[in-house]
Amino acid sequence: MTAEPPQTDDEIKRAVVDRVREVQIPGGDLISEQLLEDITVEDGVVTFVVAFSRLDQAMADRVTDQLHGAGLATQGVEHARIEAVDAEAPETGLPVTGVDSMIAVGSAKGGVGKTTVTVSLARALDAAGLDVAVFDANVHAPDAPDLLDAEGPVQSTPSGSPMPVNADGIEVISIELIAEDGPVAWRGAMVHDVVTDLLGNAVWQNRDVLLVDLPPGIGEAVTTLVQQAPLDGALLVSTPTDEGARATERTGALFDAYEVPTIGVVPNMVATEAEDAASPFEGDGRSLADDIESVDVATESIEPIPFDPSLREPLAIDFDEPSTPGETAIESLAGTVREYLADASGSEAPADAVDLRGLPPAATQQQALAEFGVAGDSPVSMLMRGNPDELIDVVDDRLEFDGRSLARTAVDDLGHEGWLIELELETDADPSKPSKSEPTA
CATH class of the missing domain: 3.40.50.300 (P-loop containing nucleotide triphosphate hydrolases)
Known part of the structure; x- marks a missing residue:
């Protein structure tokens, strides 16, 4: 007799937690080592809040990949999102969140x-x-x-x-x-x-x-x-x-x-x-x-x-x-x-903006590309630290491999809150144009 697939958000969360416990790192697993501050599931989206400050760059990249894999391998999860514990921390010597x-x-x-x-x-x-x-x-x-x-x-x-x-x-x-x-x-x-x-x-x-x-x-x-x-x-x-x-x-x-x-x-x-x-x-x-x-x-x-x-x-x-x-x-x-x-008070980020603040560079790029992948033709709003030009170039280059192009609709400096970027696909892109990943005749 097979187990019933998870249906509710709580059931999906329990299934995600079970998979995350299988992810081993030096010293134990991500949960026992207290590298995860929180795991939430809502409408098919699982969000992992990670204490990246305790990880070096190589381990941060590894943990990011493993959490994405564990989340997406769980039945009922359509999208995995990584956030940092100190996401709201401004770029000062003494960051304060919340x-x-x-x-x-x-x-x-x-x-x-x-x-x-x-x-x-x-x-x-x-x-x-x-x-x-x-x-x-x-x-x-x-x-x-x-x-x-x-x-x-x-x-x-x-x-x-x-x-x-x-x-x-x-x-x-x-x-x-x-x-x-x-x-x-x-x-x-x-x-x-x-x-x-x-x-x-x-x-x-x-x-x-x-x-x-x-x-x-x-x-x-x-x-x-x-x-x-x-x-x-x-x-x-x-x-x-x-x-x-x-x-x-x-x-x-x-x-x-x-x-x-x-x-x-x-x-x-x-x-x-x-x-x-x-x-x-x-x-x-x-x-x-x-x-x-x-x-x-x-x-x-x-x-x-x-x-x-x-x-x-x-x-x-x-x-x-x-x-x-x-x-x-x-x-x-x-x-x-x-x-x-x-x-x-200046401009404020929209409530649905994806929070990339506090993520290591590779995780920031990976999460941005993942968000754009599930958004389809809809605009994507993201919050990040530092100048967003490099991230926009990375996303644009990746999209070009799929025969698409990116329009930068807005870049707004929110002061303590970081940068708000709103990205959206060019609607007049030629669908017959071959992607860079496909060989041309």
């Missing part, structure tokens, strides 16, 4: 309420309908998890990547959620390594915006993030004091040096007329942005945030209906950030 935009919140001076502003802003953006994440970069005094009521420990994926903790819809990563054995004296290179590992390797889940709560000063953690992370902008937080302005100017100069746009200066804990919210500082903070002359800001004016005890408990605030001056100011700041992100 996040559309990153905003740093910083100040060289401690005690200005920067973490409170970060957490409150995260809550306000979340209330406005955005998918939000917070990365607590303060390895010496991580406070964001407490304000967000985030509880660890952080779990890991099969390949060892940290999975953010979900705190009422906001994803959070912090050393506080990992170092459960008490304080750790992080120094120099250790700070660099822990920051890059936690932020760069974290599996963020389709976040619209990631807020990075920078520690005070311009030490190792701050310089690492400003130099290497794909930051889309930064907010500078300061109290209405000369000392705060001078410290903020130093941080702003660092952002400018590494071409991180400054969204604006956020005056915090400013004086108000409310008797129950008396600020320990004088002034309403409205001159801070002008006082920090060396910093070019994208937003001319950000509403000052008054000294407001309610902001000490951001989880208790309903930012859909702010009831205090401080809550209203945070809601206004969230609107400013949303407007900035909307203005800064």
